[in-house]
Amino acid sequence: MLEKGKISSAQMAFMLFAAVVGTVILSIPAISGTYAKNDVWISPIWASFAGLIAIMTAYKLQSFYPKLTIIQYAARILGPFPGKLLGLAYLLFYIVMNGHGVRIYADFIVGTTLPRTPLIILVATMILLCTLAVRGGIEGIGRAAQIIVPGYMIAFIALILLILPNCNAEHLFPILEHGLTPSLQGSIPPQGWFAEFFLISFLLPFLSDKKKAKKWSWVALITTTLTLVVTNLVILCLFGRNISSYTYPLLTATRYISLADFFENVESVITAIWVIGNFVKFSVVHYALVLGTAQWLNLSDYRPVAWPIGILTIIISFWSMPSQMALSHYTTFVFPFYSLLFQTLIPALLLLIAYIRMRDSKGDHSS
């Protein structure tokens, strides 16, 4: 096997939480709010079903092909050539996804705290760190996630508690004014992110305690949903139904924080914490990508491809997104469908084919 390290189920849950919540938490109220208005807090609940499907599919496929990742079992299910082709498609999907994510991060930093820093510096330093983490193996990423994510959560809870006094629950009403449609519409972009739970298929083969895996992935899913629901709820109560006019509502919300007239203007602190969460997200995706590439090319070690793929990710983060407009358009209208296609629909089809094949081969044996 390429990866000799092992992670615990809890570490996996932390990695998944960061991978999904990582980037979106700052902008989700605005993106969902465009459609959902004051039902914005319901959207993540709908969206979580995409995560549920992704996790279930990954599990089922894993039970058919234990110790393999999707890059490997695609070839088993579809045959060598179509399987490899699908594997390549997955790699391209993940590299674009990571490039896109890193670009969102860099744009955010330039837009809010460091206006005169070139984008390339931010993108390159982040990818450099991710590559270092990936070269350390899954154990290193798992441990880093185990330290970072609890801190991230504590900071999040503290932030919510500090914003809470400024909230007004009246903004919640009327609930479901126009039926379910707005909240369902608003759930489509988050569905794209929830589908990222499919990254679990790259982590499941390396668990040291497989029995607890199910429990911990539900914990991750529920925590993620809860985090996003709370975020949307608090932002809605703070700003009212016109959240979509803010690009980063959660960041704007931190300006309301004032503690003892001393602890004020903490956006930079929130940004720094957000960055560290993002690091976990990018490392997990980068790891999946690097491991997948090595498996796709039948290499004996994945570490040598970590740098080249890091550099490719940097390039793709600029190529695919010429401007912030294009970036925002991609985030809202392209990525959700792209992500759902690759992380729920195709795996589900794979599962179906695998199931049929399995049944047929069993039938052959009995006849």
Next chain:
Amino acid sequence: MRNLHRLLGQSKKPYFRSVQQPSRAATTSPLSNDQQTNVETLRKIYSNSVDVVFRSFLIGGKTQATLIYIEGLSDTEEINTNLLRPLMEEFEEGLSLRQLFEKKVNISKIDALSTYEDCVEALSVGKPVLFHEGDSSGYALGLNRWDKRAIEEPEAEAGIRGPREGFTETISVSTAQLRRIIKSPALKIEPVKIGSYTQTQVLISYVEGIVDKNILEEVRTRLSRIEIDGVLESSYVEEMIEDNPFSPFPQVKTTERPDTACNAILEGRVAILTEGTPFVLIVPTTLFSLLQSQEDYYQRFLISTLIRWLRYTFVTLSMLLPSLYVAILTFHLEMVPTSLLITMSASRESVPFPALVEALLMEVTFEVLREAGVRLPKQVGAAVSIVGALVIGQAAVQAGIVSAPMVIVVAITGIASFMVPRYNIGIAFRILRFPVMFLAGALGLLGIMLGLIAILIHLCNLRSFGIPYLSPIAPFRSADLKDVAMRAPWWMMNTRPHQTEEEFNQYRQAPAQKPGPDRNK
């Protein structure tokens, strides 16, 4: 295990220059029957060595014998009264030398030697060697005695409460100190010789039944791999057995206190004692065990817990405080409350440097003063600190070269770095302060975060003898938190700390020993 080849440090290149042993060919051969030949050969081996004494005499006025010893390593008075006198004067007819030793010579330890190598070894540790005519073996006499330092209070690890004795350079004294604390025969002390010229005695000590067998085996193999001219301090050994030699973080804990060493041994770690130095190595080591002080266990647990929290906070501060100052003053002025900002701006008004340069200037000066203070004799050291305090504290601020807040930051950082009970981990954090400062100057808080992430990645991948450096936090082991997140009272420390997946001797004491007036009911 991941990176095993790196862990074991196997190099692909075979090394072509074999280590030259001093006149090895001559030493390994067995002793000859003729005592004259033996003495001549030893004379050749020890040619040009004025300190080796060859004393020939007649046992009972008849049998030719030669006594060889190294001046200063053997007790000449004892040789005169307890060896030479009985042999030369109280000789009885018809007794062999062996019988003579049994009847007349009152020396507690006499070993027969059969090869030249044994002779050289006995001589080098100060045991006089005796040859006599008609006997093919030599005799090493336990009369070694050399001047050694008395047991003193360890200077580098002072404490308020707890034993006051420290290890000394003499390894037999050190082992005795360990043995005096752990009296069980389960305490094992295994010898290894390292250094082809110094022939330094290195001892692996552990408690059988508690120690993890894989770790012990790893220690043995790593030590046996060392081929080096000489070991003058345990740091030679340390650098040869580390997991990641390029890490700024020490992967071996050093101590000069027997109680610290015994505490580690009782936790299932391995102590490596080196001849000629009071510093004992303890492996495996984690970051948190380096941040613990032995005295934490001697003070009341509530106080120790608070002190540990303070220590963790200030260790982080010693790494981050100057960077935070630079980042906030350069990029995030809005974070500073207005009144404080006005004060700070007023004091920075006349300062000609940007915050980063100011911080670097002061931090480097502080490091220089500290280092100068350590190396200087005590009398001059006071002068350095006066000059340092005046230069840094008064003159620089009055001249408007640095601002007063910067001085405060440097002072707090300096004090914070002394909160760490161990020099080698404190200096790791102090060194990392500088790259983080540059990052803070370039990218503000984001830069600090990126720096922290880089350090975290390194720490997450670092191991000490296969044990993850950040355990028990990552990988998480809730049972071991009682001695990391706090200092639990002894009646709660029921399980031993352990980091590997192996089965181990889990319980160190009986459960439910919480004391109280109702306990005997």
